[in-house]
Amino acid sequence: xxxxxxxxxxxxKSAQTTKKITRAMELISASRIQKxxxxxxxxxxxxxxxxxxxxxxxxxxxxxxxxxxEPEVINRAAVVIFASxxxxxxxxxxxxxxxxxxxxxxxRSQGKDVVYYLVGRKAxxxxxxRRRVSERSWTGATDQPQFDTAQEIGEALLEAFxxxxxxxxxxxxxxxxxxxxxxxxQVPEVxxxxxxxxVEGEATDAASVxxxxxxxxxxxxxxxxxxxxxxxxxxxNAMLQSAASEHASRQKAMKSASxxxxxxxxxxxxxxxxxxxxxxxxxxxxxxGGADALSSAKN
Amino acid sequence: MxxxxxxxxVVSADQQVWSGEATMVVARTVEGEIGILAGHEPLLAILxxxxxxxxxxxxxxxVAEAADGFLSVENDTITIVARKAALx
Numbered sequence: 001x002x003x004x005x006x007x008x009x010x011x012x013k014s015a016q017t018t019k020k021i022t023r024a025m026e027l028i029s030a031s032r033i034q035k036x037x038x039x040x041x042x043x044x045x046x047x048x049x050x051x052x053x054x055x056x057x058x059x060x061x062x063x064x065x066x067x068x069x070e071p072e073v074i075n076r077a078a079v080v081i082f083a084s085x086x087x088x089x090x091x092x093x094x095x096x097x098x099x100x101x102x103x104x105x106x107x108r109s110q111g112k113d114v115v116y117y118l119v120g121r122k123a124x125x126x127x128x129x130r131r132r133v134s135e136r137s138w139t140g141a142t143d144q145p146q147f148d149t150a151q152e153i154g155e156a157l158l159e160a161f162x163x164x165x166x167x168x169x170x171x172x173x174x175x176x177x178x179x180x181x182x183x184x185x186q187v188p189e190v191x192x193x194x195x196x197x198x199v200e201g202e203a204t205d206a207a208s209v210x211x212x213x214x215x216x217x218x219x220x221x222x223x224x225x226x227x228x229x230x231x232x233x234x235x236x237n238a239m240l241q242s243a244a245s246e247h248a249s250r251q252k253a254m255k256s257a258s259x260x261x262x263x264x265x266x267x268x269x270x271x272x273x274x275x276x277x278x279x280x281x282x283x284x285x286x287x288x289g290g291a292d293a294l295s296s297a298k299n
Numbered sequence: 300m301x302x303x304x305x306x307x308x309v310v311s312a313d314q315q316v317w318s319g320e321a322t323m324v325v326a327r328t329v330e331g332e333i334g335i336l337a338g339h340e341p342l343l344a345i346l347x348x349x350x351x352x353x354x355x356x357x358x359x360x361x362v363a364e365a366a367d368g369f370l371s372v373e374n375d376t377i378t379i380v381a382r383k384a385a386l387x
Contacts, residue, residue, distance in 0.1 A: 043313050046312050046380060049369075049371070049378045053371050151382075213341045213342060213343040213371075213373075214341060214343070215342075215343050221345065222344070232312075233312065
């Protein structure tokens with residue numbers, strides 16, 4: 001067998017193996033999107049109820065609360081980045097990191113220090129490769145987020161928020177995550193978590209006016225208890241959205257990888273057929289040439 | 300007394316635990332137990348962990364365990380929101 005032919009056969013084999021892997025990943029992601037989407041849907045009643053309650057308290061009570069009032073000077077801002085644990089998901093992690101970089105630039109231009117909270121191994125790798133520091137990070141299970149993790153992140157953020165900024169605390173918290181729009185579109189989104197901006201379109205439809213609540217015990221205590229929960233639910237929601245986006249993005253990336261492998265296999269098969277035919281033609285012409293030479297030597 | 304039943308939903312962080320109609324809801328807030336019938340004024344209360352008892356229109360009872368939660372009442376719609384909630 002000719003050397004050229006052997007090289008082509010090797011390449012076909014390797015493309016086939018790659019295709020098996022990418023195809024499997026595509027199918028796995030496709031099946032997990034459904035579940036991830038269902039989880040987003042299942043957590044919606046909770047966040048809607050919480051958001052509604054927070055809007056009610058914030059709108060109808062004129063109490064001063066650290067979490068709702070904007071500080072006069074903002075020195076430090078926290079940015080929470082939701083990336084993925086694993087790669088091979090197209091632009092999933094890089095687009096969210098790019099968005100975070102833009103946000104950082106904006107915040108720096110406003111004279112604020114930026115501290116990072118990272119979720120997902122890819123975000124961590126991005127930072128450690130550039131030797132940049134992050135305040136805290138959480139890795140593992142970005143594709144199947146747990147509520148406990150959201151709770152932990154919420155606690156850490158709230159603790160930093162309640163500390164004075166001279167003391168290493170932050171005055172502002174932003175989150176950057178991929179919002180799941182559809183199977184083909186995932187948009188990186190920046191949301192300011194604290195100080196509170198209750199601008200949930202889904203929560204306050206214009207028709208239903210928020211009622212004048214009675215609070216038990218008093219409004220301030222309720223707000224104290226409600227806001228951490230609100231933050232948790234927002235973070236959990238971001239994590240779930242991000243997980244659904246990750247699966248969708250991976251499925252898309254793996255599909256195009258499988259398609260590419262198909263194309264490669266086809267191209268290399270053509271080339272190897274060509275090489276084989278050339279080899280045969282050459283062998284025939286050698287035989288014919290040899291026979292010719294023999295018969296002309298006899299005469 | 301208003302005969303219109305209350306529409307109640309019990310929601311935990313990752314799912315809707317129960318929803319439906321009830322005539323009376325009894326929950327334990329941090330201040331003490333509170334019973335809610337139809338026509339109650341709007342209320343937002345912090346729940347201490349414990350049982351939430353619902354009496355359904357047919358007289359049967361549903362009991363849910365809720366921890367770290369809130370109770371909101373508005374226009375005969377009651378939402379019980381808890382980090383962790385489960386039917387008992």
